[in-house]
Amino acid sequence: MSSTSELTMLQAINEALHGEMARDERVMILGEDVGHVGGVFRATEGLFEKFGEARVVDMPLAEGAIVGSAVGLAMAGLVPVVEIQFLGFSYQAMHQIVGQIARLRYRSQGRFEPAITIRAPFGGGVRTPELHSDSLEGQLANVPGLKVVAPATAADAKGLLAASVRDPDPVIFLEPLRGYRGIRGEVPNNDHVVPLGSARTARSGEDLVIVAWSHQVEVACRVADSLAKEGLSIAVLDLRSLVPLDIEAIAVAVDRCGRAVVIEEAAQTGGFGGEVVATIVEECFWSLEAPVVRVSGYDVPYPVGMLEDAYVPDEARITAAIRRTLETA
Amino acid sequence: MTRPSDEQLRAILVDMVGARAQAGRLWNLQRQGQIGTLAPIDGHEAVVAATAHALDPASDWILPQYREPLALQRFGPEVLDQYMLYNIGHPDGSRLPPSVRVAPLQISLATQIPHAVGLAWGMTLRHQPGVTTVFFGDGSSSEGDFHEAVNLAGVLRAPVILLCVNNQWAISTPLHQQTAAESLADRAVGYGIPGVRIDGNDAAAVFDAVDEARQLALGGGGPTLIEANVYRLGAHTTADDPTRYVPAEDLRAARTNDPVHRLVSHLADLGLWDDGAQAEIEAAALVRIDEAFERAMARPLAADAVFDHCFLTDTPRIARQRATLLAAGPHGHSISPRSTDE
Numbered sequence: 001m002s003s004t005s006e007l008t009m010l011q012a013i014n015e016a017l018h019g020e021m022a023r024d025e026r027v028m029i030l031g032e033d034v035g036h037v038g039g040v041f042r043a044t045e046g047l048f049e050k051f052g053e054a055r056v057v058d059m060p061l062a063e064g065a066i067v068g069s070a071v072g073l074a075m076a077g078l079v080p081v082v083e084i085q086f087l088g089f090s091y092q093a094m095h096q097i098v099g100q101i102a103r104l105r106y107r108s109q110g111r112f113e114p115a116i117t118i119r120a121p122f123g124g125g126v127r128t129p130e131l132h133s134d135s136l137e138g139q140l141a142n143v144p145g146l147k148v149v150a151p152a153t154a155a156d157a158k159g160l161l162a163a164s165v166r167d168p169d170p171v172i173f174l175e176p177l178r179g180y181r182g183i184r185g186e187v188p189n190n191d192h193v194v195p196l197g198s199a200r201t202a203r204s205g206e207d208l209v210i211v212a213w214s215h216q217v218e219v220a221c222r223v224a225d226s227l228a229k230e231g232l233s234i235a236v237l238d239l240r241s242l243v244p245l246d247i248e249a250i251a252v253a254v255d256r257c258g259r260a261v262v263i264e265e266a267a268q269t270g271g272f273g274g275e276v277v278a279t280i281v282e283e284c285f286w287s288l289e290a291p292v293v294r295v296s297g298y299d300v301p302y303p304v305g306m307l308e309d310a311y312v313p314d315e316a317r318i319t320a321a322i323r324r325t326l327e328t329a
Numbered sequence: 330m331t332r333p334s335d336e337q338l339r340a341i342l343v344d345m346v347g348a349r350a351q352a353g354r355l356w357n358l359q360r361q362g363q364i365g366t367l368a369p370i371d372g373h374e375a376v377v378a379a380t381a382h383a384l385d386p387a388s389d390w391i392l393p394q395y396r397e398p399l400a401l402q403r404f405g406p407e408v409l410d411q412y413m414l415y416n417i418g419h420p421d422g423s424r425l426p427p428s429v430r431v432a433p434l435q436i437s438l439a440t441q442i443p444h445a446v447g448l449a450w451g452m453t454l455r456h457q458p459g460v461t462t463v464f465f466g467d468g469s470s471s472e473g474d475f476h477e478a479v480n481l482a483g484v485l486r487a488p489v490i491l492l493c494v495n496n497q498w499a500i501s502t503p504l505h506q507q508t509a510a511e512s513l514a515d516r517a518v519g520y521g522i523p524g525v526r527i528d529g530n531d532a533a534a535v536f537d538a539v540d541e542a543r544q545l546a547l548g549g550g551g552p553t554l555i556e557a558n559v560y561r562l563g564a565h566t567t568a569d570d571p572t573r574y575v576p577a578e579d580l581r582a583a584r585t586n587d588p589v590h591r592l593v594s595h596l597a598d599l600g601l602w603d604d605g606a607q608a609e610i611e612a613a614a615l616v617r618i619d620e621a622f623e624r625a626m627a628r629p630l631a632a633d634a635v636f637d638h639c640f641l642t643d644t645p646r647i648a649r650q651r652a653t654l655l656a657a658g659p660h661g662h663s664i665s666p667r668s669t670d671e
Contacts, residue, residue: 028454054454060484065443065477072447075432076455095474099437100444107433109424110638145639168641197645244644 004155004186009179012154012187013043013119016161017081019191021051024079027165029056030066031083040085041121041180063093070116071100079115081165087122087174088131088302101170102145114145114170119161123215123265124312125178127305133177134302135266137213140172141242141275147196148242150174152217154185156240159194167196176215183218197244201253205235208259208322211250211276213239216263216313223318234322242272250276251283258289259328261321263313268296290328293321333382333536339601340403341382341532342592345374346607347614348399349589351409352563354618355399355416359567363622364416368396371563372530375588376494377401379535380462383543388459390452392432392445396494397464405429409617413625420634430459439465439472442491446482449489449546460546462490462539468499470513479554483520486551490542493554494529496561501574514556522552529557530588562587 007015021027029035029044029051035058038045048056059066063084070080084090090097097118104114124133141148149164149171151157157175164171176183202217203224210220217238224234237253239246254260260280264273273294280292295313303311333341348370358364370377377400381391386404393401398412407429415422415434423433435441445463452459469475470493482489493513497504510516517524523545527534535557542553560583564571571580596602636643636651643651 060477060481062477062481064474065446065481068440068443068474068478069447069450069481072444072449072461073451073454075444075448076451076457078451078454095437095440096443100440105641106638107423108638109420110641111424111427113641147640147644243646245646247645 003190004188006184007154007187008181009151009154009157009175009183010041010043010181012158013161013175014045015187016158016165017044017047018050020081020162020165021047021055026077026079027055028073028078028080029083030059030070030080032059032061032066032085034058034083039083043119043175044083063089064096067093067096067101067118071096071104071114074104074114074116075112079165080117082116082118084118084120086128086132087120087136088134090118090120090136097140097146097172098143102143105169106145113168115168116170117161117164117167117173118170119173119175121175121177121180123176123178124302124308125215127308128177130304133308135264135297137174137242138264138266138270138272138275141272145170146243147171148174149196149240150214150242151240152176152179152183152202152212152214152238154183155187155192156194156200158187159192160196160240162191162193163196166193171196174214179215179218183215194240196241197246198240199246199249200238200240201235202238203234203236205233205257207233207257208261208325209235209237209253209257210261210263210318210322211237211239211253212263213242216265219313219315220263220318223315223322226315227319227322232326239276245279247279247283250279254280254284255287258287259325260292261318261325262292262294263318264294264296265312266297267299268294269299271296290325293325295321331537331540333379333533335596335599335601337382337536338532338592339596341375341378341536342589342596342602343610344378344381344400344402345532345589345592346610347402347617348374348378350611350614351399351618354615356567358622365418366566366568367416368566369563370396370399372496372559372561372583372588373397373494374400375532375592376492376529376535376557376559377464378403379532380492380539383536383539384462385459386430388457389543390430390432390445390448390459390461392441392448392461392463393434394438394441394464394466394469395434395436398434401431404431406617409621410624413618413621414628417625419625419628419630420637421628439469439474439478441465442469442474442478443481445489445491446478446485446487449482449487450485453488458547460488460490460543462492464492464494466499467493467495467497467504467507467513468502469493470516471507479516479520479522479552482552483522486549488546489552490539490546491552491554492539493556494559495556496559498561498565498575500565500569512556514554517554520554522554524554524556526556526558529559530586530591532588532592559588560586
């Protein structure tokens with residue numbers, strides 16, 4: 001009897017939502033087009049039919065009110081799971097996410113529990129119109145009070161989403177657009193929870209470690225597999241969550257390898273990659289054999305389709321960065 | 330429609346007079362440098378106190394903006410304690426005990442309106458009786474959150490009372506520069522909900538309107554937008570100088586319509602109020618605020634309180650930061666303007 005099934009990341013997310021809604025009747029889904037139609041990507045498919053219109057709610061097209069009303073729902077003891085259709089659309093809710101949700105527990109000194117999960121697809125590679133692919137994890141990780149989770153595999157999407165919904169603090173759950181149907185893998189059929197704050201070793205290696213999250217983990221693994229044919233031993237560390245950050249796992253991996261490359265899709269300046277590099281420097285300075293290199297998007301707005309291949313880090317750019325790092329004595 | 334009884338009106342006036350007296354004390358404490366910037370209640374006493382008396386503190390919620398606490402006595406004496414903690418900058422200033430259905434003050438204008446709608450909606454989903462009442466001003470009615478939240482309230486038929494206290498000024502910006510609309514209550518039509526415009530200096534009118542909106546909401550009839558017209562009799566905050574922009578003649582005219590004086594004169598005519606009663610009530614209110622201030626100043630504050638309640642459990646990063654701060658010892662940092670151990 002198989003205890004796993006092969007699912008796409010999208011199917012895994014859907015399965016997690018079904019599981020969480022069945023487990024806890026306080027869990028609600030709010031968003032645009034999440035009900036009847038099951039979400040524009042079908043992430044919420046079947047929930048409306050199974051759990052009803054009181055718990056799976058098609059909201060007016062107003063991100064600020066969707067997120068803002070989730071604060072009130074949480075104050076009433078409910079557990080809202082909000083879908084923002086694309087992360088770039090969360091700009092219109094940022095005052096509620098940053099100014100309100102993130103500090104609800106802090107400003108009420110624990111009276112109100114913001115057990116709110118905000119799911120949103122993000123990232124490039126699918127030729128979207130403007131504002132559909134922005135990577136905001138760096139900005140969001142810089143907001144005290146938010147947890148930021150970014151799964152890279154189908155199994156983690158299920159397990160980390162379950163953990164996020166159950167978490168007593170607000171979680172921004174970032175789903176890679178390109179991974180919705182592009183990433184698939186074996187996913188446990190039963191209740192599956194992956195604790196937040198625990199990084200995953202996607203590839204073991206001794207020569208250099210690539211630190212990545214979300215869809216870039218898969219790209220990093222392809223690079224590692226390809227370089228393995230040349231006899232290079234490249235590790236890949238999948239952070240899984242940026243907040244909380246698994247500082248220990250980063251330190252262990254970098255201490256072992258002595259060389260690191262950090263990948264992200266967001267613009268470089270102020271991005272979370274810089275935070276990872278700073279962590280490496282603080283934790284592993286005396287183990288480093290070469291400067292830590294970032295491969296990221298450029299310091300420009302996320303571009304239109306014809307330009308995005310030049311923007312999103314790919315295997316060639318990552319490989320070049322690795323070679324440069326390995327060549328340093 | 331329920332007119333407030335004379336006894337109810339008297340109870341409302343007790344809270345209004347107390348709030349007016351306490352506002353004076355707060356102003357002085359701020360000028361002495363003992364408390365931080367705050368927004369005086371002057372001119373808003375009737376709309377706040379009468380609203381509180383039209384609600385049921387055992388089931389209804391109030392989501393304030395920031396000018397209301399002194400007149401929210403009906404929701405519990407803890408509100409005053411919390412407000413004094415807030416004014417001295419203590420983190421507990423935004424925490425009330427679970428039995429007090431008052432949300433923390435809100436600095437980011439209008440953001441509390443969607444919270445009130447969500448809370449009202451959530452109470453319905455959880456089969457909890459009661460309504461939520463959210464205070465905001467004429468300036469806040471220009472914010473996107475006002476539109477988004479009131480629209481949502483209409484769609485959900487949420488049991489929420491949307492109470493716009495129109496005091497004619499958003500700091501220095503007068504109403505006619507805020508909107509071309511003749512009445513803010515007229516906007517309700519566009520959201521498919523009832524809108525009423527009342528004299529916010531008339532405590533009985535406020536009580537009536539809130540009571541009616543509450544009955545409608547409890548009966549499943551959804552939200553009501555109430556525009557209560559008042560005049561801001563004081564400064565926007567202790568950091569503001571309204572003499573730079575409020576026309577003196579307008580302020581003089583507004584003072585002839587002072588909500589406290591109006592209710593005093595009404596109840597005095599009925600033989601329910603006199604100078605002796607007033608002096609006694611003012612004195613008691615001052616004792617309460619002085620004691621609340623003393624309690625606030627004596628409230629302990631842990632050396633590492635800055636980290637508490639960011640998350641339920643510290644992240645590894647915060648745990649390290651907390652340890653570093655604690656290791657630095659009492660002289661490694663300054664924990665508050667009141668810290669006296671250096």
